[in-house]
Amino acid sequence: MTSRRATTTLWRPTGPEELDLVRALDWKAWPPRLPEQPIFYPVLNEDYAIRIARDWNVKHSGxxxxxxxxxxxxxxxxxxxxQAGGRTxxxxxxxxxxxxxFNAHIVGAIELVHTFR
Structure with missing residues (x-):
């Protein structure tokens, strides 16, 4: 009998450059941070990720x-x-x-679930 390890679903709002790097890593890992990015922050709910992608990434990257x-x-x-703001x-x-x-503990592939323009 095989036991599956427990996983947690995370979301990440991304701009086009970061998504290109994830694609180049075969959807298996996040690229290294730039010097001005000391923290990688995945988020815990889809709604918050959507708000960042739609309201911030589109404004800054199209x-x-x-x-x-x-x-x-x-x-x-x-x-x-x-908690970076409200309760969600x-x-x-x-x-x-x-x-x-962190990348070594990703289970499966990173999936693209929404795109906003």
């Missing part, structure tokens, strides 16, 4: 995307949930230097 992906739940316990504005703050390890 297009915004929402991705969805699964991460090993036990691994995520090291990152306390951050929930994020995880992953230090840039831990992103490779």
């Amino acid at each position: 297009v915004g995307h929402v991705t969805r992906f699964e991460v090993d739940t036990a691994f995520l316990a090291r990152y306390p949930v951050q 504005i929930l994020e995880l703050w992953v230090p840039a230097e831990e992103l490779d390890e």
Whole structure:
């Protein structure tokens, strides 16, 4: 009998450049952060990701995307949930230097679920 490890669904609002890098990584990992990006922040609900992609990414890049992906739940316990505003504005703050390890705990592929123009 095989047991499946528990996963948590996360979302990430992305602009076109980041999505191109995810595509180049075969939808399996997030690209390294730029020097001015010390934290990688996936969000805990789709609605919040949609609002960022639609209201911020489109304004700044002309297009915004929402991705969805699964991460090993036990691994995520090291990152306390951050409330970045209202009660549904929930994020995880992953230090840039831990992103490779975070990527190693992604289960399955990163999926593109919404695009806004």
